[in-house]
Amino acid sequence: MSTVFNIARYELRRIFLSPLAWAVLAVVQFIMGFVFINLLVEYANSAGMGGDQFGVSDYIGGSLYGFATILLLLVMPLMTMRLFAEERKSGSITLLFSAPISLIEIVLGKFVGLLGFIAVIVLLLGAMPLALNWSTNLDWGRLAAGLLGLFLLMMAFGAAGLFVSSLTREPTIAAVGSFGLLLVVWLINILAYNDSVPFKELFGYLSLISHYESLRRGVFDTADAIYYVLFSALFLWLTVLRLDMERN
Incomplete structure (x- = not known):
């Protein structure tokens, strides 16, 4: 286990030594900050800051986390593309x-x-709605469930991106491939609403976003957490198999 944490510490250090990581953090915070302020102004104009506490948490926190999923769908492939592809390209994978x-x-x-980098992003995003605590009462459980869901969703993004990165030596191809894979698993939820599609319930269950929606609304279900853990474990296992084929 110490070996895993040593590699993790080295990888996290390598991530933060890269200008890309700081650029991603800056862009994500800038965009999400703009969205947060816009939501705050809209809520103040429509309901007033002294409105119902659940309204504040739902309208601002829930909407903020919902928009974050779209942004992070674009960002995470950039963070995972170098994990193995760059190692292979430079020859250090040997x-x-x-x-x-x-x-x-x-x-x-x-x-x-x-996951360490993901935790930093989630904590920074969580600090935005928490800033409202001085002026209103927040639904802490609802916000915590939303942050947990966001972390689990990004964990699944990361596992899938790690696998795609192990398939190629070009980081750019890995980024595009990761985005395509995640988008497909995201959008299959559409098939769940088509009555003419057989096994539509299965497509709804397999979708990444369908399990996040309940967490974003503050409803914690262990089935949703288990889904993300199994999804991540599957792609980590596939990554190990891919590397084993290459080494042998």
Whole structure:
């Protein structure tokens, strides 16, 4: 386990040494800050800041987290594209394969390091609605469920992106491929509303966004959390298999 955390610490350090990570954080915060202020002004004009506490949490917090999913769908492929593709392109992946560590430790280490970066984004996004606590009462449980859902959703994004990055040596191709894969798994939820489609309930369950919506509304269901854990575990396992094929 110490090997996993050593790799994770190295990967997290490498992420924050990259200008891309700081650019992503800056752009995400700027856009989400603009959205937050716009939501705040709209709510103040329509209901007033002294409105119902659940209205504040739902209208501002829920809407903010909902918009964040779209933005992060675009951002996460940029953060995962280099995890293995750049290692392969530079040739340093050979050193990883020859090191006395297992492929599972390598994959988990990189994934945990990525989760550290994801946690930073989630904490920064969570600070925005919390700033309203001085002027109104917030539904802390609802906001916490939304943040948890956002973290789990980004965790799934990261696992899928890690797998796609292991398939190629070009980071750009990895980014485009990750975005395409995530978009497909996101949009299959549309099929769940088409009565002419067989197994529409299955498509609804497989969609990434359908499990997030209940968490965004403040409804925590262990089935949603289990879905994201299993989704991430599947792509981590596929990544290990892909690297094992390459090493052998």
